[in-house]
Amino acid sequence: MSNESLRQRRELAVAPAAYSIHPFYPERAEGSYVWDADSKKYLDWSVGIAVMNIGHSHPKVLKAVESQIEKFQHLCFAVGMNETFITLAEKLNEIAPGSSPKKTFLVNSGAEAVENAVKIARVATGRQSIVAFTHAFHGRTHMALSLTAKAQPYKVGFAPRAAEIYRAQYPYAYRSPWGNNDPQVCATDAIRALKEQVKTTIGETEVAAFLIEPVAGEGGFIPAPGEFLRALRQYCDEIGALWIDDEVQAGIGRTGAYWAVDHYDLEPDIITSAKALSSGFPLSAVIGKAKIMDKLKPGQLGSTFGGNPAGCAAALATLQVIEEEGLLERAQEIGAIALNQLKDLQGKYPQIGDVRGLGAMIGIEFIHGPDKAPNKEVVESVVAHAREDGLILLPTGTYSNVIRLLPPINMTDAELNEGLEKLSNAIEHALEPVTATI
Numbered sequence: 001m002s003n004e005s006l007r008q009r010r011e012l013a014v015a016p017a018a019y020s021i022h023p024f025y026p027e028r029a030e031g032s033y034v035w036d037a038d039s040k041k042y043l044d045w046s047v048g049i050a051v052m053n054i055g056h057s058h059p060k061v062l063k064a065v066e067s068q069i070e071k072f073q074h075l076c077f078a079v080g081m082n083e084t085f086i087t088l089a090e091k092l093n094e095i096a097p098g099s100s101p102k103k104t105f106l107v108n109s110g111a112e113a114v115e116n117a118v119k120i121a122r123v124a125t126g127r128q129s130i131v132a133f134t135h136a137f138h139g140r141t142h143m144a145l146s147l148t149a150k151a152q153p154y155k156v157g158f159a160p161r162a163a164e165i166y167r168a169q170y171p172y173a174y175r176s177p178w179g180n181n182d183p184q185v186c187a188t189d190a191i192r193a194l195k196e197q198v199k200t201t202i203g204e205t206e207v208a209a210f211l212i213e214p215v216a217g218e219g220g221f222i223p224a225p226g227e228f229l230r231a232l233r234q235y236c237d238e239i240g241a242l243w244i245d246d247e248v249q250a251g252i253g254r255t256g257a258y259w260a261v262d263h264y265d266l267e268p269d270i271i272t273s274a275k276a277l278s279s280g281f282p283l284s285a286v287i288g289k290a291k292i293m294d295k296l297k298p299g300q301l302g303s304t305f306g307g308n309p310a311g312c313a314a315a316l317a318t319l320q321v322i323e324e325e326g327l328l329e330r331a332q333e334i335g336a337i338a339l340n341q342l343k344d345l346q347g348k349y350p351q352i353g354d355v356r357g358l359g360a361m362i363g364i365e366f367i368h369g370p371d372k373a374p375n376k377e378v379v380e381s382v383v384a385h386a387r388e389d390g391l392i393l394l395p396t397g398t399y400s401n402v403i404r405l406l407p408p409i410n411m412t413d414a415e416l417n418e419g420l421e422k423l424s425n426a427i428e429h430a431l432e433p434v435t436a437t438i
């Protein structure tokens with residue numbers, strides 16, 4: 001079967017809404033590489049959108065899943081809870097940030113984790129309002145798309161959206177709505193604006209939770225300044241609201257820590273996790289302070305497939321691999337090397353407006369000129385050229401003008417160098433180096 005014949009069959013059989021960024025048909029994947037139906041080999045720096053953090057087909061993950069499914073594949077926790085569910089809950093409670101006792105609820109996808117986090121926050125506080133942020137992505141189910149910021153293609157056509165959702169400005173320093181691009185100043189401006197908005201338009205006693213990504217993923221790989229998250233923590237405590245930390249994309253080692261908020265030594269009230277948690281087997285988690293999770297009655301939350309044994313076994317093996325192979329440190333190393341080289345490249349090309357990141361979660365934002373008009377065309381060209389050259393990259397961003405790097409966090413130095421070389425060739429191909437300032 002070739003890429004072309006699969007394309008033809010797809011056109012007839014698959015709903016066109018199931019869009020693919022790359023016109024290729026993966027057939028096999030191992031470690032940092034993927035082969036398509038025409039046997040072309042690619043270095044994969046998308047890792048299934050931040051899922052295969054420890055590379056494809058890690059033998060320890062496959063072995064753990066095999067051992068589990070030899071025993072049994074499914075018996076819904078609402079019928080009887082399997083041990084892997086409990087063991088994974090224990091492990092997640094242990095690695096969750098902060099010292100408060102935690103409890104965990106397992107479901108299937110990132111969006112489902114977010115939905116459940118909102119339900120928990122509303123019941124636990126007896127309040128309804130949820131404050132989400134600009135540049136946010138929280139999924140595509142009804143509540144999740146209502147919390148997501150970007151209109152196209154996520155929200156348009158799907159109204160009416162869920163009620164009692166408010167949107168505050170994300171501290172996006174490079175495009176600060178308050179004018180000053182210094183991250184610390186942006187953090188101060190953002191928290192001031194947030195408090196003003198809550199006080200004057202929502203009411204402090206109405207807010208059940210603030211929901212925020214510590215690094216806005218689909219919004220453009222924008223790390224929130226630590227000062228902002230610290231101030232948000234304080235504000236939550238002052239007004240009795242909860243902080244839901246959406247770590248679906250940034251968590252599980254991607255940033256060089258289990259959780260992005262670990263970099264700032266902060267403890268959210270509820271954390272959502274999915275994607276890399278289970279290395280490709282559908283699973284997600286809501287981890288919350290025990291005193292919050294205990295507010296819900298037995299049976300108030302549920303899901304047929306939630307915490308399925310194969311997913312839990314994969315997650316336990318993934319977390320073990322991260323520990324045994326020192327991958328938190330490796331993610332930091334990979335991130336530092338890549339960031340350095342990309343900063344050098346930025347000096348050569350004025351169309352690279354910003355290079356930013358946390359650990360191995362790096363965004364390169366492209367612009368047309370000093371007015372910072374988003375340059376989506378260059379991103380499309382870089383992504384296409386890199387693919388031809390055997391490197392899979394992903395675009396991202398509210399304005400689709402950011403390339404996001406999601407390399408496996410267990411890559412070798414040779415694979416890292418190969419990827420950086422292909423990336424820099426693709427950028428060079430798309431942009432003429434300009435020595436004069438634009």
Ligand SMILES: Cc1ncc(COP(=O)(O)O)c(C=O)c1O
Nearest residue numbers: 109110111137138139217248249
């Ligand atoms: C931060 C964040 N939250 C939630 C989701 C939704 O996850 P899923 O696609 O598994 O529903 C995503 C997916 O990209 C995400 O990046």
